């Protein structure tokens with residue numbers, strides 16, 4: 001894809017802070033960092049649009065001894081509107097499991113699946129990581 005160049009005006013202090021953060025983050029140059037910022041902005045917009053096509057990673061930590069929690073989390077994935085692409089389960093210790101679910105679909109549906117899983121009884125901690133495919 002051909003690259004386009006454009007100029008950006010900003011005050012010196014903001015630019016100095018930006019350059020310092022870019023260097024700390026390990027970017028090779030300012031352009032690479034600005035491209036990632038543009039993608040992050042667009043991914044965010046996709047998640048804000050109810051029918052935006054997104055990918056979400058749902059991470060759950062739960063105690064598998066809590067009655068019904070495994071069946072509940074399984075049923076939610078079978079009945080989910082967004083497609084559950086994959087699911088990884090790790091037995092952390094005697095009580096705790098971590099499960100990572102990757103779901104693709106409309107933003108609102110992925111968010112709803114995450115909310116229902118995170119709020120399920122027995123789930124101690126849950127987090128939805130939001131991403132989407134960008135150019």
Ligand code: NI
Nearest residue numbers: 064090091097
């Ligand atoms: Ni387990």
